[in-house]
Amino acid sequence: GESVGLHLPTLSVQEGDNSIINCAYSNSASDYFIWYKQESGKGPQFIIDIRSNMDKRQGQRVTVLLNKTVKHLSLQIAATQPGDSAVYFCAENINTGKLIFGQGTTLQVKP
């Protein structure tokens, strides 16, 4: 069946360093991918998305990379700040409007 997984449940980085959060997906028919950030006590917040016809997309301090050959997605956060501490989810869309979510990676930023 479909599944979306993140490689590490927890990632700890030093403030100011770059963070890389990884996600593997299993369905080669997936055509759209989203990264969400969820802070404690809040709902998931949209960060950035990418369609399957692209391999890279940049936002403010964030970059998403898509490698369709190995079905891998990553979120890079530049100059990580304490406010970036949260749980990060990837999600994939398989042409239906429904999303399949990964389990989440907790990013801890050390001062």
Add this chain to the structure above:
Amino acid sequence: DVKVTQSSRYLVKRTGEKVFLECVQDMDHENMFWYRQDPGLGLRLIYFSYDVKMKEKGDIPEGYSVSREKKERFSLILESASTNQTSMYLCASSLGQGQPQHFGDGTRLSIL
């Protein structure tokens, strides 16, 4: 900015009660979704709707129903609440297929 509002942040109900969770979005989105979020299980889709008066079962619809009488409002109903329905419930909306879903801040529901 899209705003998805869930009527309660915290709710405590008793086993057997009928429970209503309300969700309203202000961006004229076509699609609305209800999820529950549990530790170790991630987000699981309960029901969704692509249009007014239309509903589709998600992955875990048992014990739940939904209502969408108006485009902006999507209600989740627990017909007879049970303790295993204690969870965080999240509502989301999207403009259409291939568009990001935007979430509310959730309702933490406890069934005693």
